[in-house]
Amino acid sequence: MKKISSYKPWVETLKAFGVRLTLPRKTVLQVLADNREGLTPEEVCRLGRASHPGLGLVTVYRALELFEKLGMIRRVHSGGHCQSYSASFGDTHFVVCTRCGRVTEFPCCGLLPLFAHVRARTGYEVTGHILEITGLCPDCVKSGEN
Amino acid sequence: MKKISSYKPWVETLKAFGVRLTLPRKTVLQVLADNREGLTPEEVCRLGRASHPGLGLVTVYRALELFEKLGMIRRVHSGGHCQSYSASFGDTHFVVCTRCGRVTEFPCCGLLPLFAHVRARTGYEVTGHILEITGLCPDCVKSGEN
DNA sequence: TTTGTAACTGGAAATCTTTTTCATCTTTTA
């Protein structure tokens, strides 16, 4: 798993919403930028303390809630528990590796016909959806079974 | 919300897996058969006590876990928390009403092209997925805004 | 039927997980 970018691209978003850029928030953002698995609040806190030892779990909860509301991160449901978060850029969905937990985004596409089908079939007016695909990432496919 | 069937269709499944048909389990099944919303363990327990006052919450947790493993019920992720369950018959997905919580199944269909797309784009070998659609059920569409 | 036994149950207590509270500290803007 490689470290990706910094959290810099997110800074604009935060400024646009008039959200303060504090040390704990920067720390949480950096952790999320550095990791490509879904992380629980607990995990974010533990990882974050490497660079900011005073980081509080409550603050992590609040930061994650805020970033989710701003669309910078999203909840990952696959893999048993639903309280993990992963960075998200734009209108995408996740593929989650069932072996190593790696999360990869892919553009949201081609669901409109399905929504029409659902509407016709059930009478519901569709307003949203959760779509998450699970599978094996390229590395895990290469390195063995399951 | 209308009461649907009994839990009878499930009895075969349970027998096939060599699972005992006990009073608490029957109670949980009846609750799930009677309700078309996602129910939390707590709610199942409360509703179940109407017919079986001694029903224990721990037993409800165990029963839900078992039934989920046997594919008789599935977790509902929409609506904030992910610890609700709803009856499920066959290879389907859920549409969840964001207003009244009603859950309706629709056949799983038309996702194969998407899986191919994901594979081509991300290199993941697709093995599963979570798809849940949210919207307004016909009754809620009729009865007002929101 | 009756009976033996493995499977199941439910209360209490132990473990998490998440939220609330509140006194203190930090950004930001004026």
Next chain:
DNA sequence: TAAAAGATGAAAAAGATTTCCAGTTACAAA
């Protein structure tokens, strides 16, 4: 730079889930 609004983190409270364990029960075999 100072004031004010916003943010932080420790502790405590509230919730959710699991573990333990002493009974109880469904079911198969006699």
